[in-house]
Amino acid sequence: MRELEKVYNPKAVEDGIYDKWEKSGYFNPDNLPRQAKPRQGRGKSFSIVMPPPNVTGTLHLGHAVMLAVEDILIRYHRMRGERALWLPGTDHAAIATQTKVEKLLKERGGKTRHDLGRDKFLDEVDKFITSTKSTIKNQVRKMGSSCDWSREAYTLDEPRSRAVRTVFKMMHDDGLIYRGERIVNWCPGCGSTLADDEVEYKTQKAKFYTFKYSPDFPFAISTTRPETKLGDTAVAVSPKDERYKEYVGKIFKINFVGVPLKIKIIADRSIDMAFGTGALGVTPAHSMADWQMAEKNNLPIIKVIDEQGKIRPGFAEYSGKSTTEAREKIIEKLKAAGLLEKEEEIENNLSVCYRCGTPVEPLPSLQWFIDVNKKILKYKKSLKELSLEAVKKGVFGQKKIKIIPERFEKVYFHWMENLRDWCISRQIWFGHRVPVWYRGAEIYVGVEPPQGEGWKQDPDTLDTWFSSGLWTFSTLGWPEKTKDLKNYHPTSVLETGYDILFFWIARMILMTTYVLGDIPFYNVYLHGLIRDEKGRKMSKSLGNIIDPLDMIEKYGTDAVRLSLVLGTSPGNDTKLSDEKIAGFRNFTNKLWNIGRYVIEKTKGESGNKKLAAKTLAEKWILSRLNSVVNEVTKNLDEFEFSQAGEKLRAFTWDEFADWYIEISKIQSNPSLLVTLYSLLLKLWHPFMPYVTEVLWPNFDEKLLMISDWPKVEKKLVNKKAEKDFEVLKNVVTAIRGMRADYKIEPAKRVSIEIFGGIKTKLLEEQAGIIKTLARVENLVIKKSGTKPEWSVGSVVEGVEIYLPLAGLIDVPKEKARLEKELSEAEKYLGVLENKLFNKAFLANAPKELVAGEKEKLKLQKEKVQKIKDQLKSLS
């Protein structure tokens, strides 16, 4: 038998164990041994695809939670005998990675990607990735993740790229992909488009002008950007606004500071009557909101500003001028013409580029889109409809996606119902290049480049979420018809943070229902975000980042995993502190010491196959264990990890260690002890894989990782034994308390046998204790022979101890409570009786209802009687 250190030292064992697991090959479900006897989940497959961490990133707590939860699921289902596949991968994270490499290049020699050119720049990115990819993968291993590395995928590798091109072509052929104009955030400084999250907002003071376009226009508008008004094609007012009602629908041909405009008056609900004059000049080409209004009202779109931030040709003297110059000039002219009514200072939000600080210019540009409302021929439904039904009522033979926690289904519907066409092109270089080639007026869309000379590929790349949307099936080999795809798709669970519900989960549902005619997964489990102990987001600038790897170093992986899963609930943020992890480290050590004790006491014991109990304590612990197995299994099936862990922790520490182990020191039953112990390790294994594997008695022959999940033996659940043991615990507690001047109130006596030594100390001091008890009022010591009310355990030296149970409960309080309960129960009983005597009710109510009420009445009668009995037994 192995010698175990007094204190568990995770560092000494973790890497070795992970190695052993990985080398065993069991992370790959194809290698799992076939069991002779059928197991609970045999033959079923269970699959999770890992949300791929960014290739260039390092492991953070978000990843750590994800890995902990997914590993619990995989290990649990593997132990159930299922083919459990956890498919790992990494994400190329287009924008983030490109930005990072650009920054590096700048630091190294001040070069931009434009200096290098596309090919050389992408080489640089590749170089960077090869050096960072292994880092993140090793960190995933550190968490104990039992994922199948042989199936590892990368969003930008060839199989995945092929899937992307294939889907693009499919959608294009189905007419779901189109090219159109849309307003993008354009930075004239960097000469590129910006993603929404690359735009920063600065509060600034701005001049807010109120003026009429021309003397013959009936009313004034307000703006901070008069120069864009050169492109106005409408004025929008609130439909409720009485001031302008008469003008709605009319068209005015006017001359605005030397430029002719055709302005239509439209009504739009988004207009705030109280802001400015309540009338908004609509500039479709240079404002996102105005663009939408233009689409709704079929307004012409006039581009005013070009990519350099200058006024385009065709706007009289303003052409070629910068926006600020044009603005000043226009104001001058308006003043001269007496059209400027007001000029005030206001605070507004200016959007600027996060890199160079240049104000962002919204400009229309040509982009690729996915039409979410167009009916797909083979389904006769649109992408939006498919995606909604998948969660709402089920699609494709009623396969339904369940989102946990449920409230996020509402959030999902709300978002999906308001879904607009999805812009999938991005003006960056790193990523999946749009598989479209041009030659003059010819356009070619295909999985492979076209034959022939002179074709030029579209320079844009695809939104990362396009490839991520295919993740559940591209990782399983699609578009090939693979065995994996057949066996493991739809996947069982998709587990991730709620912050990417829209970005990712919604896109996966959208893409998968379209491509496969199937759902991507049955369950979505959304974990919360991890915050610091004050509830703040972790960020570099606050310096409050907890690095999971530091914590693993300090407390061990198992403790870190527990701290991320216990005391958390899905969709809710969790506060994490050093102390919390330390607390779970203590628990890991507790389990370790339970192991030390059991291993030492049960040398040479192999454990029972059949569980049987003789003494009360054994009946009790077996009953409790089976209840716990039952509940924990249920919890894990329902994704209630925290509750499962909490129950296990309470059972392990408060019942198994504090009571059963203490008793086992006197009532020795090594084979039962080692059996219980091995079941306990199995139950804990999904949560804390390392320490349980080290403590596993069969360590050298068979891994705990692939042992069978405990089965519930209903026969062993013994509620009476549990109740009796509770009484016994109370008695022992009372005795302990007495030694510390515990007061026992005189009351009804209950006969209890205290069996031999709950603790060693008690055994040694039995005589003393009995004497102490005898001195207490109302306590009688009798020779055995009389029939005790509860008969528990063995008799101490032939003596029964009559202990006032009331010392353990507050009699007057208990009485008052029961009386209140009785009066309520009797009142309800009366209500039920009245109902059942009511002829009208009996005549009109449906049969089932009457039967139900009768059943209720019966139950209520029993309840009343029970309370009465309890009351009686008290006095």
Added chain:
RNA sequence: GGGCUCGUAGCUCAGUUGGUUAGAGCGUUCGAUUCACAUUCGAAAGGUCGGAGGUUCGAAUCCUCUCGAGCCCACCA
């Protein structure tokens, strides 16, 4: 403006469809200690479940209003 969530012990949170005396961990206080474990063991104190009203025989739980905290989306002319 639209949507969502939370408010329970000093702190962090459980509390499953309404139903015994509202629970746990940490912290605090008191006590113990060779015998698996000081990363231990025993015990105590601490809550009108944010507030008001309603439904009910019965509400932390359901409904309405209200106060407070936060998140997401849209917008910021």
